Amino acid sequence: MAECHPVGFQWVMEAKNRGAKIIHVDPRFTRTSALAHEHVALRAGSDIAFLGGLINYVLGNGKEFRDYVVAYTNAGAILREDYADAEDLDGLFSGFDPQTGRYDVTTWAYEGADPAPAAGERELWVHPDEEHGGEHHGRSARAESYGSGGATVHAKPIIDETLEHPRCVFQVLKRHYARYTPEAVADICGVSTRQFLDVAEAITANSGRRRTTAWVYSVGWTHHTVGVQYIRAASILQLLLGNIGRPGGGILALRGHASIQGSTDIPTLFNILPGYIPMPHAHQHLDLDMHVGLDAGATGFWGNMRSYTVSLLKAWWGEHATEDNDFRFDHLPRLTGDHGTYQTVYNQLSGKCKGYFLVGENPAVGSANGKLQRLGMANLDWLVVRDLQLIESATFWRDGPEIDTGELATEEIGTEVFFLPAASHVEKDGSFTNTQRLLQWHHKAIEPPGDSRSDLWFYYHLGRIIKQRLRDSTDPRDRPVRELTWSYPAHGPTDEPDAESVLAEINGSGPDGPLSAYTELTDDGSTSCGCWIYCGVYAGGQNHAADRVPGSEQDWVAARWAWAWPANRRILYNRASADPDGRPWSERKRYVWWDAEKAKWVSPDVPDFEATKPPDYVPPENAQAEDALAGNDPFIMQTDGKAWLFAPAGLTDGPLPTHYEPHESPVDNPLYAQQASPARQLFGGEHNRYNPVGSEVYPYAFTTYRLTEHHTAGGMSRALPYLSELQPEFFCEVSPALAEETGLEHGGWATIISARTAIEARVLVTERMKPLRVRGRTIHQVGLPYHWGPNGLSTGDSANDLLSVVLDPNVHIQEAKAATCDIRPGRRPRGGALPELVREYQRRAGIEGSET
Amino acid sequence: MGIRQWVEGWPVYRQLTGADRLGLGAAAQSERSRQWHARTEDADDVVRSVCPYCAVGCGQRVYVKDGAVSQIEGDPDSPISRGRLCPKGAASKQLVTSPSRVHNVLYRRPYGTEWESLSLDAAMDMIADRVIATRRETWEDTDENGVRLNRTEGIASLGGATLDNEENYLMKKLYTALGAVQIENQARI
């Protein structure tokens, strides 16, 4: 956190100063470790074993916050008799089909829940026999569609409040994690039992009615084939300890880009529409009814999905969207599987994808397996790059690494490239959504130079020109474009569209003007709203993202600085900060409580609950949407109002987090016969071969990371003199022991080799890197910051070129934080000798010519 | 500056006639130093902004003088950052004023070996042409079983996560109307 979010770290230092214990769990000793009380240096890729060990410690020692767990989680829910756990099947859950590599999740449901209302409609992925042909790897994208609300369960579970029933979640959890003993943690993670127990004691002692513990993570947890399960493991731990929905608690994602949260809320992501509404699937969502019927929970706030969806369709197709035509639901394109960024690259290589827009993104450096990215771009018809600087993704055709190796030749690359200069943040109006879900407006200070334009300008005018061209088309496929609402006032010397008018559309409006809250949305077409969770940011026609009451003039919640979605709430699910009767769990951790006199919930924050629903409210039979949730159901986006220790739906790779080794690992999995996640998403091809498990050819583990002085793929830092001089070139970090073993010299050069490529880096030998004892062996880890490429002032090879494409099956994110390599002294070969070296390694590892 | 002022401003003169007998303080202060003040005081405009690097969302104040940025620093009013910035945030003026920043459209024709220049208007027209042509060429009305698809896999987009919400919104809206589904973002990377 100190390394990548230094200014956020000031609050950790404040907490430390007030007596908080700071524990840093990271394979790498960073600037954060330097200031923490304890640094737990675990092996990259072993966190579920560590978290599982903590869960086991909590359950085995009765350290759970029992009242919270019973009231607010699904601990008491009874599971089906035919559910089989990883305990029973040596690392697999029931329903796995080894032929397809997929799970049938039917048996993971609650007992009594109707498992399949209609064949093939309810399930969370596409059955193999329904798979649309032609996908290279046809995972469905369904699981991650539930960003805001979790998956749907069309029945409330049978609950055993004593938590004693052998098939209740709590008992299943206990059995599942029983083998995650301190000794197992030590064996897998390379962490001593003493240090593990120190951490376990610290977090349990600091949780409960009077105290809360927070977990903070970044891509060190998400960049794994089991990334989603990492977060789930932390969720289980935090729920058992009662640390969710309470001040000082939570699982806090530190996001690395100014509006990466906003890019998910209003997604430029293939699988969702604004506000986490799923994109329709060709085989499941034939019309609007099926779309909302399947995805909306009948209970909980997702029960109103029809209103959110209809209002979105109204925002996009305006007067053309009517009840009679399903509000133009058929204008939406349909998904048939994974259409994510890595699948796109394979589509580029096969010639299916011909045109590509890169908008402030540098995949030649920032994505896994950079060569694959560059080869894909070299096979396009056309490429549009919008950026401030000539990034590597704009210049690969003249100076990419493959030009030097002879794998590509400039005059043979047919890609037509347009480089359009972009405006910087001070040259345009707009909002970023930060890591705390705060929309903060940045005001335009100056005009952008020359041809530089905002991306708002580019897309507005591109849309305007295309609409103009298609104005008289009679082709039905052009109707969604012709009918698209697209009138934003443009002004100034460059005809810049008014960003606030776009914000107003996102906020939504009804017959009486701008809407104030998403609860005002209707499904009759009388309201329009571009992103329901952002509804209220423009309440009263005022841009609340620009609210700027100084922090010094407010209480600590600071609700009048910017605007948080939803409804300007700063802590989500904060009803859980009070007990089932509505009283704070303790005065010390008081945040939201029921005021019986006023008959409403009160808080310095906006209560995340219906303001006047009393704690003793019991829903009537057959109640719908939020009315179906009781006064003590804090998790209002869940269909059952409970937080899920066990996920009966929504995940493709298991209902409980389970330790699997990274796809490329130097060791075996001591817990189960199943080595790696059975559902992980594999790709293939000659440029994406994988290092074998436990390979002596690629004997070392490596992990990638960032430095304070640079930013991601370097487009915003490597061209800046003041930042470049602080970290002038690419380097690797190794321990003295590894240096000794391999002959590396401090300040010298190293060549690092994987089955994908070989790169070179300057060597920093440092005591901060330390070999770990794992599975009775010494495991060395190589640390690689990934900011570099050949362009800019500070240059070097790209660490991500070493990575393979192997993905988490839920969210299709690459395993960038744990892989294997060889490292040896000296610079890498130049020209054709480089791919020859890579092939030589492949031959020795026995993978040359393999397709996966 | 007249000769008298010049002499009065002369350190030795001031040392010999003033209270600064050592001649190391006020007597040595030059006129420039006396007038020296924070350039932010001279700004024509102070604009509220947000740091474009990570997602902490530190407040920035952008000082503008004669149509150019003269300083960017932390906004002390922000309850998130309290006026502080990391090295990247502190370098954001260089992000704006970098000499290697490209100000004009560049074009590389198929199989070309060099960049060429192109007007912005021409580039926009050419890109619109290509979008329409590729969309027609790669359109899928239905799958082989006649199930509606309404889409193209011929066009893809990958955006950075420093895009504004309003920009992402227009992107998703336009691409979706065009039937492009491979619309992605750093958020998945």
Add this chain to the structure above:
Amino acid sequence: MSESGYADAQPRMGFFTDTSVCIGCKACEVACKEWNLVPAAGDASDMDLLGLSYDNTGDLGANSWRHVAFVEQQVPASRVDNLGMPAIGAPEQEDEAGVRWLMSSDVCKHCTHAACLDVCPTGALFRTEFDTVVVQPDICNGCGYCVPACPYGVIEKREEDGRAFKCTLCYDRIGDGLEPACAQACPTDSIQYGELDELRERAELRKQALHDDGVTEARLYGDDPDDGVGGDGAFFLLLDEPEAYGLPPDPVVTTRDLPAMWRRAGAAALGVAAAVVASFAGARR
């Protein structure tokens, strides 16, 4: 400071750099450069990986008015818990070494007795109404006398310019009631700016608090008015000996005897003034 002859003399202002909360982010280095328009490393040879942990600045100089030092130390595991810093990994044996990583942002000390100021023949260096020591670029003629005079090796001539440069404690900002750029940017408030008397009290309390927490290594550096430079306007809380951070353990003003000599020189003052005029005129050419 009435000694400096200001009608509107201000309380003495300074920096207290508390290295026990420094995260080594180098925001101070960049914020300083952005504000003071200090050149970046000029040529490729300056863009070199130094191999000094995460430090690629190396030292203070004409183009680095703030410099963050990174010190990687092995410490016996038995002492790790007492240092308020973690060991890497978890030694199973008590005698296995741990690691700690110290960071410290160095800066001009703005000495009470500033040798650079004493030796400056042109009056380019002067003591401000805030009792800070500042080079006036409109006067400096690049003679370079100040460079060897500094006991900390702070001030330096800028190659391509010829004149000497160093931290001004943001003289232009503090005159307008603003914090110096480095102190304002510092994410964890490791760099604190304020009235020196108040900072010294604060530093003493901080040191005591760390001692109470078992961090007995904490000590102040440059806070003592009786040290060889009469105390620093910019002083530090360190977690090891000053040498570990590249700081001189016992700095002494190189011109300690000069003031007395100056007074004795009495009548010769005009002669010195003549020399000043010569170099001053030279600077105006």
